[in-house]
Amino acid sequence: MGGKKFKRCAKRTEERLLVSKKINKMSNCSPEEKFIEPWVNEEGFQKLDLNKLETPCYIVSEDKLEQNLKILDKVQKKTGVKILAALKCFSMYSFFPLMKKYLAGTEASSVNEARLGHTELGKETHAFSPSYTDENIQEYIRYSDHLIFNSFSQWNKFKKIINDSKKKVSCGIRINPEHSEGEMLMYNPCAPCSHFGVTLANFEKDNLEGIDGLHFHTLCELNADALERTLKVVEEKFGKFLEKMKWVNFGGGHHITRSDYNLELLYKIIADFKKRYPHLTVYLEPGEAVALNAGVLTTTVVDIFHNEVDIAVLDISATCHMPDVLEVPYLPQIMGAKSLSGSLKKEKNVYKLVGPTCLTGDIIGYYAFPEKLKIGQKLVFLNMAIYTMVKNNTFNGVNLPTIAKMDKKGKIKVIKRFGYDDFKERLS
Numbered sequence: 001m002g003g004k005k006f007k008r009c010a011k012r013t014e015e016r017l018l019v020s021k022k023i024n025k026m027s028n029c030s031p032e033e034k035f036i037e038p039w040v041n042e043e044g045f046q047k048l049d050l051n052k053l054e055t056p057c058y059i060v061s062e063d064k065l066e067q068n069l070k071i072l073d074k075v076q077k078k079t080g081v082k083i084l085a086a087l088k089c090f091s092m093y094s095f096f097p098l099m100k101k102y103l104a105g106t107e108a109s110s111v112n113e114a115r116l117g118h119t120e121l122g123k124e125t126h127a128f129s130p131s132y133t134d135e136n137i138q139e140y141i142r143y144s145d146h147l148i149f150n151s152f153s154q155w156n157k158f159k160k161i162i163n164d165s166k167k168k169v170s171c172g173i174r175i176n177p178e179h180s181e182g183e184m185l186m187y188n189p190c191a192p193c194s195h196f197g198v199t200l201a202n203f204e205k206d207n208l209e210g211i212d213g214l215h216f217h218t219l220c221e222l223n224a225d226a227l228e229r230t231l232k233v234v235e236e237k238f239g240k241f242l243e244k245m246k247w248v249n250f251g252g253g254h255h256i257t258r259s260d261y262n263l264e265l266l267y268k269i270i271a272d273f274k275k276r277y278p279h280l281t282v283y284l285e286p287g288e289a290v291a292l293n294a295g296v297l298t299t300t301v302v303d304i305f306h307n308e309v310d311i312a313v314l315d316i317s318a319t320c321h322m323p324d325v326l327e328v329p330y331l332p333q334i335m336g337a338k339s340l341s342g343s344l345k346k347e348k349n350v351y352k353l354v355g356p357t358c359l360t361g362d363i364i365g366y367y368a369f370p371e372k373l374k375i376g377q378k379l380v381f382l383n384m385a386i387y388t389m390v391k392n393n394t395f396n397g398v399n400l401p402t403i404a405k406m407d408k409k410g411k412i413k414v415i416k417r418f419g420y421d422d423f424k425e426r427l428s
């Protein structure tokens with residue numbers, strides 16, 4: 001699963017529908033029910049010289065990334081938990097030497113991620129997959145030290161191979177506490193009939209020989225209170241099995257590096273948990289919290305025209321370069337502009353921003369700017385390090401954005417540019 005996800009209560013759903021109706025009425029366009037992320041900030045990127053920016057380009061700030069890593073490390077030091085970076089969210093391996101200084105390792109959801117984490121970052125490599133196969137299990141064993149199974153059926157199929165393996169791997173089972181903290185089906189592993197994790201009713205309590213740990217991942221962009229409620233249910237349902245384990249993994253979705261995250265509550269939750277289960281090593285595997293607000297995506301306005309509303313075509317695409325904008329959906333923020341999820345009426349210099357593909361729905365959203373946009377103008381999308389590069393595609397033959405780093409002095413260094421060969425390589 002991926003993306004800037006739920007945190008969507010019923011009230012917000014109503015608001016969302018109202019807003020989209022308004023947009024619909026104002027502009028006669030199809031409704032775009034997108035959320036604004038209140039935690040996004042432009043800290044560290046204000047000094048970017050827009051005129052000199054290459055576009056499209058992801059720029060990831062070393063400084064901001066390190067600030068996040070220091071917060072995560074503080075959590076490790078204060079509580080004794082081990083924090084793994086979920087690579088599905090952020091896999092910019094040129095930063096792995098920096099990440100390695102602070103984190104306990106990586107969490108992978110495929111053989112490729114396990115290999116990348118193991119070879120480029122090292123330390124611990126934990127893998128979770130609902131689909132270990134005869135073809136890939138040996139590679140998983142080779143690159144991982146912890147393997148988490150999504151079902152007892154998968155565990156039964158592979159436990160002999162794992163037991164017989166020369167390389168020792170610690171195995172766990174993903175549990176599903178059936179406790180939801182968000183309501184969007186797409187991002188709720190505890191939704192009815194979910195294919196993630198074993199529910200209590202299906203938990204094979206007599207089939208735990210060789211199982212060292214339990215794993216749950218149920219949160220998404222949430223604060224410590226959500227973990228507190230979840231943990232209570234996990235313990236009520238699975239507490240007696242935790243007693244027999246060596247480790248427990250609280251999954252991802254902890255928005256630890258967000259300015260309003262309740263770190264004190266997190267410390268307390270973990271300290272209390274450790275009193276009840278002192279023998280357990282506790283893991284967290286956040287993705288977003290690692291690189292939250294650490295990257296931007298630069299773009300150029302390629303064309304401007306009018307059809308009931310002012311429309312600006314950009315050189316970046318929602319569907320290719322920030323697919324969560326359409327999947328969640330959410331409204332990414334632009335430096336110096338106002339993201340419009342409400343009425344367009346009161347606003348000046350409103351533009352519908354769209355991508356360069358032929359997909360009618362390649363719409364980023366509506367924004368109000370301080371002045372009229374000009375063709376050739378550069379814009380900067382915020383919070384673009386997470387669930388972007390890892391999800392990119394070359395639909396329509398659209399090029400992948402350049403990837404760059406900003407060092408602590410603000411100097412930008414291009415790491416990789418993409419071209420025709422990258423597009424062609426993926427086809428045959």
Ligand SMILES: Cc1ncc(COP(=O)(O)O)c(C=O)c1O
Nearest residue numbers: 001086089217252253286287288
């Ligand atoms: C099993 C698992 N762990 C960790 C994560 C990382 O979550 P986040 O990026 O929301 O912190 C995910 C995200 O989907 C996941 O599925």
